[in-house]
Amino acid sequence: xxxxxxxxxxxxxxxxxxxxxxxxxxxxxxxxxxxxxxxxxxxxxxxxxxxxxxxxxxxxxxxxxxxxxxxxxxxxxxxxxxxxxxxxxxxxxxxxxxxxxxxxxxxxxxxxxxxxxxxxxxxxxxxxxxxxxxxxxxxxxxxxxxxxxxxxxxxxxxxxxxxxxxxxxxxxxxxxxxxxxxxxxxxxxxxxxxxxxxxxxxxxxxxxxxxxxxxxxxxxxxxxxxxxxxxxxxxxxxxxxxxxxxxxxxxxxxxxxxxxxxxxxxxxxxxxxxxxxxxxxxxxxxxxxxxxxxxxxxxxxxxxxxxxxxxxxxxxxxxxxxxxxxxxxxxxxxxxxxx
Amino acid sequence: xxxxxxxxxxxxxxxxxxxxxxxxxxxxxxxxxxxxxxxxxxxxxxxxxxxxxxxxxxxxxxxxxxxxxxxxxxxxxxxxxxxxxxxxxxxxxxxxxxxxxxxxxxxxxxxxxxxxxxxxxxxxxxxxxxxxxxxxxxxxxxxxxxxxxxxxxxxxxxxxxxxxxxxxxxxxxxxxxxxxxxxxxxxxxxxxxxxxxxxxxxxxxxxxxxxxxxxxxxxxxxxxxxxxxxxxxxxxxxxxxxxxxxxxxxxxxxxxxxxxxxxxxxxxxxxxxxxxxxxxxxxxxxxxxxxxxxxxxxxxxxxxxxxxxxxxxxxxxxxxxxxxxxxxxxxxxxxxxxx
DNA sequence: CTGTTAGCGCTTTCAA
DNA sequence: TTGAAAGCGCTAACAG
Numbered sequence: 001x002x003x004x005x006x007x008x009x010x011x012x013x014x015x016x017x018x019x020x021x022x023x024x025x026x027x028x029x030x031x032x033x034x035x036x037x038x039x040x041x042x043x044x045x046x047x048x049x050x051x052x053x054x055x056x057x058x059x060x061x062x063x064x065x066x067x068x069x070x071x072x073x074x075x076x077x078x079x080x081x082x083x084x085x086x087x088x089x090x091x092x093x094x095x096x097x098x099x100x101x102x103x104x105x106x107x108x109x110x111x112x113x114x115x116x117x118x119x120x121x122x123x124x125x126x127x128x129x130x131x132x133x134x135x136x137x138x139x140x141x142x143x144x145x146x147x148x149x150x151x152x153x154x155x156x157x158x159x160x161x162x163x164x165x166x167x168x169x170x171x172x173x174x175x176x177x178x179x180x181x182x183x184x185x186x187x188x189x190x191x192x193x194x195x196x197x198x199x200x201x202x203x204x205x206x207x208x209x210x211x212x213x214x215x216x217x218x219x220x221x222x223x224x225x226x227x228x229x230x231x232x233x234x235x236x237x238x239x240x241x242x243x244x245x246x247x248x249x250x251x252x253x254x255x256x257x258x259x260x261x262x263x264x265x266x267x268x269x270x271x272x273x274x275x276x277x278x279x280x281x282x283x284x285x286x287x288x289x290x291x292x293x294x295x296x297x298x299x300x301x302x303x304x305x306x307x308x309x310x311x312x313x314x315x316x317x318x319x320x321x322x323x324x325x326x327x328x329x330x331x332x333x334x335x336x337x338x339x
Numbered sequence: 340x341x342x343x344x345x346x347x348x349x350x351x352x353x354x355x356x357x358x359x360x361x362x363x364x365x366x367x368x369x370x371x372x373x374x375x376x377x378x379x380x381x382x383x384x385x386x387x388x389x390x391x392x393x394x395x396x397x398x399x400x401x402x403x404x405x406x407x408x409x410x411x412x413x414x415x416x417x418x419x420x421x422x423x424x425x426x427x428x429x430x431x432x433x434x435x436x437x438x439x440x441x442x443x444x445x446x447x448x449x450x451x452x453x454x455x456x457x458x459x460x461x462x463x464x465x466x467x468x469x470x471x472x473x474x475x476x477x478x479x480x481x482x483x484x485x486x487x488x489x490x491x492x493x494x495x496x497x498x499x500x501x502x503x504x505x506x507x508x509x510x511x512x513x514x515x516x517x518x519x520x521x522x523x524x525x526x527x528x529x530x531x532x533x534x535x536x537x538x539x540x541x542x543x544x545x546x547x548x549x550x551x552x553x554x555x556x557x558x559x560x561x562x563x564x565x566x567x568x569x570x571x572x573x574x575x576x577x578x579x580x581x582x583x584x585x586x587x588x589x590x591x592x593x594x595x596x597x598x599x600x601x602x603x604x605x606x607x608x609x610x611x612x613x614x615x616x617x618x619x620x621x622x623x624x625x626x627x628x629x630x631x632x633x634x635x636x637x638x639x640x641x642x643x644x645x646x647x648x649x650x651x652x653x654x655x656x657x658x659x660x661x662x663x664x665x666x667x668x669x670x671x672x673x674x675x676x677x678x
Numbered sequence: 679c680t681g682t683t684a685g686c687g688c689t690t691t692c693a694a
Numbered sequence: 695t696t697g698a699a700a701g702c703g704c705t706a707a708c709a710g
Contacts, residue, residue: 013408015687026697031689041695056485058462062410063687065401067702069352076445087426094447103460106415106445108433121442123397146395228626261627287567288600289628354703365681370705380679402703406686 014057023051034059065126074102074310075127077118079109079134080226085280086133089154089299093131096307102128109134112196123147129310132156135196150313152306155297156198161321163313165306169199169279172295172328173206176249176277177214179293179330179338185246185275187219191234191259193226193251200226203251203279219245224255231258239266245274247336253278253285253294260290260335275336281329293333298326353396362390373398404465413441413649414466416457418448418473419565424621425472428493428638432470435646441467448473451535462486468649471495474535489652491645495537500660502652504645508538508618511634511667512545515588515616516553518632518669518677524585524614526558530573530598532565532590542590542618558584563594570597578605584613586675592617592624592633599629599674614675620668632672637665 016030023030025044032038033048040048051057065071074097078086094104105125107118112135119140122130129150136153141160144151153164180188190207193200204221211218220242224230231250235258239245248263250256256278260270268274271293278285281296305324312319332338355369362369364383371377372387379387390396404410413436417425433443444464446457451474458479461469468489475483475492480499483490492503519527529546532539543560550557559581563569570589574597578584587602589595595617599609607613610632617624620635644663651658671677 013687017687027687028689028697028699029695031687032696035689039695044695058459060405060465060687061463062401062404062465063702064689065702066399066405066687066704067689069702071401090429090445091447094445095449098446098460103464104445106429106433106443107437108430110434120397121437124400125442126399126401228622232627257626265627283567284623287596288571288604289596352703356703366703367682367705368680370703371680374705378679383679399703402686403705404686405688405703406705408686 014055016057016059018055019048019052019057022055023048069126071126071128072102073105073125073127075105075107075122075125075130077107077109077114077122077130077132077134077136079112079114085282085297085299088283089133089303092300092303093307096303100307100311112194113137114140119143122149129314131306131310135198148317150310150317152310152313154302154306157323163309163321163323165302165309165324166326167295167297167302167328168325169202170206172279173203173249174210175330176279176293176295177207177210180247180249180275180277180336181211181214181216183275183337183339185337186216187242187244187246188216189220189222189238189242189245189248190218191231191238191248191250191255192221192223193255194223197226200251207249224251224258226252226254228254228258228261231255232262233258235259235262236266247275247277250276250278253280253282253292256292256294256335257284257290260292270335271337275338277336279328281331285331285333291334292331293336293338294331295328296331297328302326353394355396355398357394358387358391358396361394362387408465410465410467411441412444412464412466414444414446414461414464414469416446416448416453416461416469416471416473416475418451418453424619424636424638427622428472428642431639431642432646435642439646439650451533452476453479458482461488468653470645470649474537487656489649489656491649491652493641493645496662502648502660502662504641504648504663505665506634506636506641506667507664508541509545511618512542512588513549514669515618515632515634516546516549519586519588519614519616519675520550520553520555522614522676522678524676525555526581526584527555527586527588528559528561528577528581528584529557530570530577530587530589530594531560531562532594533562536565539590546588563590563597565591565593567593567597567600570594571601572597574598574601575605586614586616589615589617592619592621592631595631595633595674596623596629599631609674610676614677616675618667620670624670624672630673631670632675632677633670634667635670636667641665 016027020027020030030048032040033045114134131152133154138160141158141162155166157164192204220238222234222237224234256276260276263274278292278294281294285292285294355366358369359366369387371379372384453473470491472493477499480497480501494505496503531543559577561573561576563573595615599615602613617631617633620633624631624633
């Protein structure tokens, strides 16, 4: 009585030797047939590809990577995936990467900071490049240079020499604040983002500066963490502090939406009693319940730019670090009285 | 005059031989020191690790994978990333995977169907397992078996033997429909999802069946594609077709929110004039502007189950296919008159 | 406990 | 245009 257990690994892993044998060529011809630039007779390639198809052969990316020293992997280091503009961004990104033959190795982070063990994994996989949507320390950025790994920051900058693609917070906030002032708003509050985030501080500074320059300094400032509930809470705090307010400038759309709901809860009409503006242009900003006045980030273009920039660095390691700053699109919406 | 161009690759890639030399041990001792189960004298390991740290050495995952035949990679095949419950899910997923030493190789898809070239890449990278949040054909599922690659479906099922983790649409819809009926609703419309999606058909069937069984067949059905705008449009179509309606059952929250906004646009009060229920329990469902009555998927538990199941298959290839069905949580909300 | 040795599956000279 | 041969950086027997 023999056991019934069917043998594991009956189907031995198929290598290029199997294909070579079946096609009646050498193993190196198989290799050549699979590379676009491989020098092979057309007939040979056809025969090899046919044999490969019959066998269900796929080249082993690990063996390839080991010898060519190209992994065809790009690390995506993503903080706080809850931001509603990220899903769109991520899909776009993996799409653009795969168009260039690259796969996305995804790392998500709880916080904005990047733990060491994440970078350790990045090094182990010898990624060809990395895109960070998270805050890297200067040392960490230098580590990328040390590892000859091109890096591009998305909506972040650094004083280290590193490429970055951002949406212009300063001009965006300026448009918003100027519009509010021009429409006669005078007592303006701000719901700021986190202190440890680049856009957080930049958007706050921009709004503050613009208000001050106009001679109508900010009436009150509250901080949120970019989510809906924090926007709601921040609005209440703001009203409690300032007593009355004409308008509120929010560091992102989600908090702006929270602020609108809080204002309505307090019996305020938006925009009649209170104007609210956001930033980002997420999907929900368009909903008829909010029709948010905001700055829409040109996500597609920014992602394209990020990927192009990364590839420039991959193909030319001496390519100088560059910053690309995209202007956001003003979305009039209906949540603010703006001329 | 020598050129100033600093030599590329000055910093030759560091291998375990470099570490071995520096630590004064053999190369295999370096290898052992880096594996948790490696048999080495404590002192040796300390010396090796110190040398490695000084040199900035990290084991090459490709060389490791080539020889061990374990890539430590899990493919995540994700359709339609726009669904608002996915960001939460994705972050959760990569997190749980990395706790088990696995990295996420992310593939995003435009449609619900999975193109061949995506699977081709999955094979090339010899992933240790895969999680599909996308519709695979029976043949494609068989291909995973042929490649000895464990697979778990998330919120999808198949008649092929494959593991899956789902939220119970049938009992969820039943709770919703029963609640509506018990509260006296009689003319009930449905906004269904796409026909090619598993939850789409299942939720529709469940709601239809429950209504029919109760003796109050559906008043009207419209289809949407799960996004906000399609929910809005579907509600208008529904009202045009049915004339008047007590309640609308929507296949997901985003469409339910669109439906609420459309109803309000038509001057209907929710829930006084029209009850609206959704499904999923996304973040926006909680917003005070909507307070959606819905079924919340236990995303965290579902993700945990998915990852556990995947690892059971990875560690025991003979582990039988299993379906795990999680009950969603009824969220009373305020968008429906339910006892 | 440690070193030696033989590959993992592929790319890439180098000759033929 | 093709094949032979030498590794890429590592793991895993196998002796010692």
